[in-house]
Every structure is written in structure tokens, then in C-alpha cells.
Amino acid sequence: AQSVSQHNHHVILSEAASLELGCNYSYGGTVNLFWYVQYPGQHLQLLLKYFSGDPLVKGIKGFEAEFIKSKFSFNLRKPSVQWSDTAEYFCAVTGGQNFVFGPGTRLSVLP
């Protein structure tokens, strides 16, 4: 069975700081990888996805993620965060019929 771990429970940054949120998964087969964002009081929205090809994936709002197969990782990055990036971030992995979410990382950006 798949599992997804996100290293950081809560990350606090100042505006303009760089962001990296960790995501590791365990699954022996081919995976598809996703990052979702949940702004306060809202539903989950897709930030970016990786199916195949270039392991560096660019998403919306200046986010990107890199798939490193050897490390079973799919870390999310943004060079300069804004106050409006304050949200909960979820990594998700699919393999076969299962779609598994990580526990989430809360990002708080201080103005």
C-alpha cells in the first residue's frame, strides 16, 4: 500500500523568503504525484502534477516541484512567498486505483 509523508507540520516564513516543503512516498510501482493547496476556509485546489517526462514541474502561482525517483520525493518549492500563500499544502500520490494524501503542511507567511 502507498503512504505519503510530509516532513513539516507547520512552516512559518516571512514574505519574500524561499519555500521548500518536503514530500516522500512509498510505493513500488509507477506513480503520479500531485500538490494541492487549501486556503483558509476553502476547498483543495490543484497546484501542480507530475505524470511523466521532465521531473521539474511548474504549477500555478509560481510554485514548482521536483520529482526525484531515487529518493521517492516530490518537494514543493517557491522562490519568494507572499502573505497570500498562507494555506495548508497537501502532497498526494496515486498508484493503481489508490489516491493517497499526505498529512498536510501548514504554511504561515508573516507580512
Add this chain to the structure above:
Amino acid sequence: DTAVSQTPKYLVTQMGNDKSIKCEQNLGHDTMYWYKQDSKKFLKIMFSYNNKELIINETVPNRFSPKSPDKAHLNLHINSLELGDSAVYFCASSQGLGNQPQHFGDGTRLSIL
């Protein structure tokens, strides 16, 4: 137009009551899901339906019964509500099982008094 819509948005009720949450998607997807998000934001899948057939049924009390009258609808009925059922319930849909992005509804915040 809202792609995945859930009603109601808020639901406040007493322990022991029976309630239903409705979900509809207009994306033409063939797979729908119910998730429970607890107060710590942990997102747990409850059910998954593909073409109206139950595919995933995680360890959920049998007080929870999903019903899919057609591919565009997946309703969740909960009997004998308990305090621990308080959470936000999200409906989602995707095309195919597992490997496509899911589109989420706005959630239903269920509060048990």
C-alpha cells in the same frame, strides 16, 4: 458554474440524528469520492465510486452509507450521528481511478451538538 457542488455548506445537528449530504459534479467525470477532514486538517478518504460502483470503502462505521444514483451524483447519508463525526466532509471527482487529479467541492462543515 461550480464544477463540484455540495449541499449543505454547513450542517449543525444533535447527536443521534440522521442527516444527508449531497454532491453533484458537472465535469462529466466517472469517479467520485468522499473525504473526511478532521480538526487537524488530516484528509482521509472514506469512499470512492466509479461508474456508480463502490470501489474504495475504507474503515468507516456502517452508519455512513454512500449512494450514487448516477455518475454525476454521490450522496452521503449518516445515521445516528456521534460527536466524533464533527468534521468537514469533502466530495471530489476525477476521470478514471487513481491517476487523474481530483476536483473538490467546497466542503460541508458538520457540527454535532
